[in-house]
Amino acid sequence: MFNLSLKALLSAVLVLAFSIGSSLAMAQVQKFNLSNGTINAEITPDIGGRLLSFSLKDQPNFLLVGDLAALDTRAQPSPTSPHISYMGHEVWLGPQSEWWVHQNLNAERAAKKAVWPPDPYLAIARNTVLEQSAEKVLLKSAESSISGVQLVKAYAFIPDRKNSLKLQVRATNIRKEDIAWDLWFNTRVASNTNVYVPVANAADIRQQLMTSDAVDPLTYSLNDGIFALDFLPPTQGKAMRKGKLMIQPSQGWIASFSGKQLFIIQFPLQPQSAIHPEQGQVELYNEYNPENLQAGIMELEVHAPYKKLAPKEFMIAEETWTLVEYKGAATRNAQLEFLRAHAAELGLR
Template structure:
């Protein structure tokens, strides 16, 4: 995607009825058929220019010697005038996953998109520098929905479920590099007790918000890894595992 979300349909004249809408995202960045080029351990997907955002997006996926997956994106301004956007990664996991994000404290988190007349707000608690989202639904709770905007203290977030830890690593940026309406890390929750098939958690990161001159490009990347987890599915054990495992930083690059 491109951010901020509030401007998805603002900078275009083809569909004036969509101006100001917050959904859906630019279909040229999410739904179009892309040209694919593959090599040994790599895949590149190239898309056409969007008349809605002015961006043409290229995605690249590379298996690294460490066994990790590097996910890269490049966005090019195809217009004859400047545009301002960020690159927004969005990865969906099962709604019963525990999700952990390193933060300095509770003031590094703000909740939004919460409608308490329908469902409960996400259950996120901060202990010893780890914000942990508990996916469990107490008896009588129909579900949870909303978004957590976070200023992380380190460049990673993780989901823990079914004996595995899925880790996403990225370059940590100063808070003022991120568009003020977004967070460098965002977690969107839609957890419905009676409808698990449509439930999910979105693990999102934003790259720096930049103004691009005509023809100028910007890049961003993530590193993905999967690790075994044999601990208990409870807050203390989960937090201890991810804190200890991530002490050395981006192990996809170091091989640790």
């Protein structure tokens, strides 16, 4: 009897050890830290080669990241892979309506013209590390049998701009026939982050409604050429506000405030004709519930021009990220005053 109990105990210990080991394996995402004494960035070659953290020194992460300890960070991509909410910053392709129509590996998603999940070979697969130093990380994605592209991503400090990080992506057509896509930067931040976008006219904003019995649409203001979300609580009986805004900006930047940090994303401004008609050069996706902010999300999205690529041809898109210390009030007036006062030095034209 004693021996049987000991065997049972040893078996339980082994099961527990295996369980703990599996959990640790999930959490052990390889990370590269970039730091220049002013800003810090954390990049992983795993889970699509995404950016996990961006902050001023001694300030919290500005990005919203999934619970990597609870998620499968060693998931292998396949044509049937589900979406996994790693969040942070990643790169997609646009338009979203064509994500699954140019492949024959998942007939069901092709027939439905599925708009979810994103390409698992770009979102989940481990990237190859081409270069890694204290100033730069260069990653190469898997070749995607879904989208027909391979991505190379560069994250690097800008020598004469101590507060800034350059993000550059190259997409190459790996197929034997032409393909057409845009490059789509997607950056997740907290759901109540104050976001401002320069917009010339109300007609340059359109909303993709996602209303239901439990969801209200987003609300926003446009004053003196600056767009801002209003963050009104949902009406009685509704659980949240939710939607996506497609924006044609008048200048190439997005500014967002959280705590003591101002985060600016700059990008080459494109004419509306260069952007796929189903998308906007700037897109903001927001799920907002003031009673449960942690359950929501804000996505700061930027689309590069939609282009046709011949076999082996490539296209490049880039963003410049900048962080600035902000000591003012958490009000729209104070934040806009700060932006206008520092527009020249921040390159907001």
